[in-house]
Amino acid sequence: MADAGRIRELITPEGVDLRLRLGEAAERAGALVIDLLIMFAIMLAMFIGSCSVIVASGEKNAATAQGAFVILLLVFFLLRNCYFILFELGPRAATPGKRVLGLRVAARNGGRLTSDMVFARNFMRELELFVPLSFILAGGQGVDGWLKLIGLVWCAIFVFFPLFNRDRLRVGDLVAGTWVVKAPKTALLPDLAGEGEVRLADFTFTPAQLDAYGVYELQVLEDVLRRRDRKTLASVADRIRTKIGWTRGPSEMDGDFLSAYYAALRGRLEARLLFGKRKKDKFDTT
């Protein structure tokens, strides 16, 4: 598999490996963009709200205007420093952006995610995100060429840090001892064997025909059947018929044929699995 390099072992105390998958850099960036957009929207709403309060209260009610301004400043501060921390301290250990993309923060040692970890990874954000952001927004004004260059290099090191290590850690993760893993809510898909067994009433395959393929092909077939794309079904069905030497019946549907073959193949492979033989793919002839 292409992303096998991102799977990390996590043995639970019960002795089962959960095989956690790390979040990809692109997903992390996407989550960050969503969070920044949310923060920006809140800031904008607060800004418009407090501006209208300030304008409305005008000269005669200076205290209200002042109060509105103070609340505005504090909200900006809280958003910048507490948004990430509060969400990551919660039971889901993820900001809204991370939730959307099915990510969560976890301790690298497999233990609990403690509050000091969350603090550490997010205070470092100041250096990794807000400093470069304000540097770019300010365009390095009031600073001469060399310092601009140094500043740019400095920012680049921190921003691109996650791309240069195996575990996609940013500096904050490194310092805090955390990483970001995928914890998506996967729905339980229907078992294709159920339908396949019904179809199997009309088909009979020989053991030789069922030995043509292995686990890899079975799972590709599962994927094809779940998508139910007519063209793909037709071409896959033709290939399998050719491979196993199957003559197509007069009223045989591609979907039914594949469904039946799936159930039969899975039955065959699972039976062999029980005897400790896992036929990896069609080239595996042991």
Add this chain to the structure above:
Amino acid sequence: MTAVTRDLTLKSHRFRNEREGDWRRLEHLLKLAEGGVLRKLNEDEIVNLTVLYRSALSSLSVARATSLDQGLVDYLESLCARAYFFVYGTRTTLLQRISRFFLHDWPTAARNLWRESLVAGGLMALGAVVAWLLVAQDADWFYAFLPGIFADGRDPTATTASLKSTLYATKADRKFLTVLATEIFINNAGVAISSFALGFAFCVPTALLMLFNGLVLGAFLELFFSRGLGPNFVGWLSIHGVSELLAVTLSGAAGFRVGLAVAFPGKQTRVAAAGQAGREGAILIAGTVVMLFVAGLLEGIARQLVTEDWARYAIAGATAVFWAVYLYFPRKPGLEATHG
């Protein structure tokens, strides 16, 4: 060749049909648990959830070994991971976490970092002494430490009377106190967080920040003392300065802790050492942000309203005693055991 008989119903299909109800129930409980805010799980449900979690784990092991239904294995992997994070994760509420931070974590971190705090405070004092000596020798040095805007008219060319007036706010100045307090707080908190984050670069930027802070302080002290306004200035400064300077010192200490761990990891790996130091330092920084909030209130509001020197000294003394007792007074162990 005989055809494969079909007494069938695959074993893996039957397995799935038998267990599916349990998985669905676990999924339902997890949904409630992760929702968090709306409803807390009661004791029965928590017990139930852990039992279902263990049975889901064993289902996962069985499925991996005997089932070739990829959709099922994927589902069980994600279900077990979610349940694992709940069962072995923190189940303390946000409120419990926050109260634990104030009762235990923050003072402990401050005490553990006493060496770094001394160094940070020492650097600031060194900066102050150097600036004092230099400005005393030649008043032009003042401008080297303080660019014009920052000094805000308080420079060696100002008259003694106008200097004195800056120390005692007039009625007109009181208008925007809260705004001022907020701005000061946000600015200082930013500085504290950066001095922690910058410590990563082998302590150097943090040390420079501490020195620079000391230089500014020393230059101001010399200016006011040379005009005979020393005690007034100290009163003006210390009403909030006790909290603020302590907070800056502690944030510097947190930066040093990280920098030292990166430079000299000792027996641990560099990453592990940086991690441990970073977590300890981060707690202290969260604490200093709270301290700076207090300092901002004192600076923006109390200082402008309290203009008698004796009252300013009294407030300064009270804050000093409070922080010393709160942060450094030894307390009973016992909270150490429950970690969250």
